Amino acid sequence: MTILQEIVFVVVNMDRDIAIKVVGLTKYYGKFLAVDHINLEIYDREIFGFLGPNGAGKSTTLLMLTTVLKPSEGTAYVYGYDIRKYPDKVRSLIGIAFQDPKLFWIHTPYEILIWHAKVCGYRGSKAREVVRDVLSMLNMWEARNKRAMELSGGMRKRVEIAKVFIQKPRVAIFDEPTAQIDVTGKHMIWDMIRGLRDEGSTIILATNELYEADILSDRIGIIYKGKIVAVGTPKELKDTIPGGDILEIQVEGGLSNGLLSRLEGYREVSKVELVDSTVKLYLNRVEELLPQILEDLIRNGVKVKSVNMREPTLDDVFMHYTGARLKEED
Amino acid sequence: MLDHLLLVIERDVRMIIQYKLFLIIRWLWYFLQVTIFGLAISYLVVVENYLFYYAAGIYVATLYSTAMFVAFDISEEAEHGFVDYLLSLPIDRRVLIVGRAIGGGIRSFLATIPPLLFTLYLIGVRDIPILIEASIGLLLLSFGVAGLGISIVSFLKSGDKTDILLGAIDAFIIRLSTVFYPKAFMPPFYSAPAAVNPLTHAAELFRWGLGIQSEGDPIFSFIVLLAFMIAMTTTGIYLYERRMEGGGWT
Missing domain, CATH: 3.30.70.100 (Alpha-Beta Plaits)
Known part of the structure; x- marks a missing residue:
């Protein structure tokens, strides 16, 4: 595909306000239907909360969006690029902080993030600078030379999300970003996520923490047993009860x-x-x-x-749409 | 694209530092194998200068098993979920696999420099340009073996199965080659597979480079090793792209 063809393709396929358009996205693991024909639109520069219990299909959906997993059926478009046809282009637009930190146990946070920064296009002193800044913001600078296996769960999580703050992608995905992180740390990370959105990134926040989804998300999609059961702003969703x-x-x-x-x-x-x-x-x-x-x-x-x-909580909303409590599901 | 290729290569090469103890044991094993077993056995066999023959052969076997280590790396990465991270990066998948094969190959070559130097010291260097040509052949073997390792681990998607299969392949590929004994001394049902075995061609090319007894045509051996590298890297790309996307690691 030439550059001109690529530009024409993007212009034709891209709706200005839509960052991600998911069309009938489906994933089977053997006979088990993990994600069931999801249709969804995520707007440019919004924080989209993806709310659901563990095993609802959140992570599988995100892995398909990042082209780590191949969909069984359907597809999604990331800024106009089909994840099936243009996976390389999609990956250049998306960055993900995984639910379980993906750190090779023998490496240090500094080594991991310097390499990551270089992969994301930073060179030399610029790479060192951005890694230092992000590690400092996450209070991880002191622990930068410890091996991954010596870090606590919360520290590993911070290194994992640091990757996205270094990358600053058009679409930043955070899969349960504050799990295992203390309250002060949670607020710091929420502020950083908002900051990333303000800098121009579209954020997908997968979480099963109701408060986190409520205060951070511009809109929320509730996923249950592989299906999207409701989408709206937190207020709209609460008002539907x-x-x-x-x-x-x-x-x-x-x-x-x-x-x-x-x-x-x-x-x-x-x-x-x-x-x-x-x-x-x-x-x-x-x-x-x-x-x-x-x-x-x-x-x-x-x-x-x-x-x-008293307003209804998102748990009430979840209960309204699924007949189950989110906390019970977990 | 080139930047990403170099970064993937760099990452795999740097992994060498993490395996210090493994490498030291490997070097020690090589030294003892040549100085005790090789020396003793050279008094028992009729092949002229068998110690030299053996030292060159076992260096190739050491290079093979070190290059295969990339399969264990990938297996361990998959068990830690690290493969998902690599697959999510803005790196072309083919660049990722080729980089890993090249990185694994260079790494194994660097990791076996002490045994290589010992071999050169033991046998002596007669013609440096020829030795360099032979070394390029050995590098091709390293890349090919790394590609083979990537193919196997991607196909099996299981750490345990990978361990077992690599052990079995190791037993056959080394024994059904001219690493330890010349083809002339093998029965036909051994010499036939040995003739197409890349380890045979690497061992013969290395012996030719060292100016000691070797069988076959070095140019043909070089072509076989090049074909082996291309075939294994291509297979690695194909299997990694299709098998690693989709999870299901056991």
């Missing part, structure tokens, strides 16, 4: 039946319960509706003592 938000309002002296019926009349409210002096509303978009409800109560002479509201 009928009555998923819970609003508890403690009032003085209870509520009249008329007022209860009035509350039930809100379109977003699914159910209203009155227990002693606390009215409990199951609704959607609580943050938008709360001022309206409070105003209504106060206008009708109700004295509000306290308000407590």
